[in-house]
Amino acid sequence: MTKFNFSKRVPADGTDAVGVILKAAADPKIISFAGGLPAPELFPVKAMKEAVDQVFAERGQEVMQYGAAKGVTALRELVLQRVKEKENVTGQLDNVLMTTGSEQALDLVGKAFVNPGDTVLVEQPTYLCALDVFKSYGANFVGVEMDEAGMKMDALEEALKAHPEAKLVYTVPNFQNPTGRTMALKRREKLAELAAKYDVYVLEDNPYGEIRFKGQHVPAVKSFDKTGHVFYMGTFSKTLAPGFRLGWVVADEAVVNKLTVLKQSADLHTDNLAQYAVVEFLKHNDLDAHVKQISDLYGQRKALMTEGLEKYFPQGVKYTDPEGGMFLWVEVPGVEDTVELFKQCLEHNVAFVPGDPFYAGEPQPGAFRLNYSNAQEDQIKAGMKQLGEALQDEGEN
Incomplete structure (x- = not known):
């Protein structure tokens, strides 16, 4: 054998x-x-089928052709609009990259920033697939203690002092996987502050943030970012359909450009039909x-x-x-x-x-x-x- x-x-x-x-x-x-x-x-099977039929009727050849690596412009514009409205995250079109699910966003950030032996700080516990991704690029992990209000900022700062070589902080601040906890507002502000102070990047993963059934919405960590150290990830997998594999990254233009190059070598671009179908769906349906x-x-x-x-x-x-x-x-x-x-x-x-x-x-x-x-x-x-x-x-x- x-x-x-x-x-x-x-x-x-x-x-x-x-x-x-x-x-x-x-x-x-x-x-x-x-x-x-x-x-x-x-x-929304019926409404999405109608959207797909309309896309084929209007753009059949276009959606079956190769597309832009950064994604369909109309969808990137809608993502930018939505993250501004929902999360107070602002930016320009060049700050948005569509990805093949948020899993690809994790992989691209890992590939772009994590060298073998680099330290990644994570919530303890954290999303297991993120651990797998960063581990595949040779990361060393340092777990940061949590309580009911999310990652503890005093513990994070101690970890940053102990590991000045740390490259990345990974967090799921809303309804965290696996614990369901939500990071408190003041901690989000502090996290953005610490990222700038210690020159460490923060990958903010927000797949669940819109699925709130009680309590008050808390703005994204990215909304407090003044230096470009925070990269914000989102997805349509929990609000529309996981099978469409549509995610995105909102980050500094220089970061998005590097991630785009890496994406081109991985899959050229995210599925055109799924992107245009969501654009069409959002024209005629109330996502909220x-x-x-x-x-x-x-x-x-x-x-x-x-x-x-x-x-x-x-x-x-x-x-x-x-x-x-x-x-x-x-x-x-x-x-x-x-x-x-x-x-x-x-x-x-x-x-x-x-x-x-x-x-x-x-x-x-x-x-x-x-x-x-x-x-x-x-x-x-x-x-x-x-x-x-x-x-x-x-x-x-």
Whole structure:
């Protein structure tokens, strides 16, 4: 059998721990709170089909041809308009790059800024795919402590002092994946200030920010950026359709130009049809009204999940109380092996994502992520009961 000489970017053991978990959770008899999928019943299929038909009728040859690497101008203009309206992030057209999902934005920033051995500061815990991306470019990670108001700025400044070589700070400030926490306003201001003071870049990842079902909106970190140190990422994956793979970066023009060159060598440009379809959709449909539908449904599902936590989980279990997004975070005291706990919960036909892959450093035992956006109400009720029973059984062992 041939032994292939893979690059150092490929995990040495060849395993995909999260993939194994999600595959197990996909069993039809399992109630899964493991994935991070939007509710498909809210996808605007009919309206989007009409938009696609109109695009083909008006621009058929154009959308089937190669396009500009930075993206369709009309969509970039709409993104610029929307981030100004929603996040108080201002800029010009040359500050916007469309990407093939926000995952590509992560990859391009990693490729552009992270050399082997560079230090990347991340929330502890943080989005596991970001860890995978930066790790593939040879990053060394330093985890920064969080509380219910997000990344702690005193802890971040201490980390910046201890690691003056740090290249990048990665944050998900709104309804963070995996914890559901939101960074407080003053901390956002401070983060932009620290970025300038220590000459470190901040990658602000905001896939969930519009999905708010209670509380007050908080402006983006980028809105406080006066020096160009903050790069802002967004996506249509949670508000329209993840399958379209439409994301964007808003950053200094020099940064966007470099990312564009790297994008050209990766995929030339983002899908033309998807971009023009969204432009056409937005001409005739109220995206805010659609997002409100999503937010209302997720709020109801999150409330059901927390009711189940209170009703069925053992005493002493802690959990976050997100004001939006798709996830909440659970901490079960006394559990030493969360992956083993996952296996035991599978025997009760319910699944979650263990917390271990979300940590850059030593994971917290007994922590795991629950997703409420992609489960029907009856599944949430039954699944939380089954999960509570599994945790009760674990506590008795």
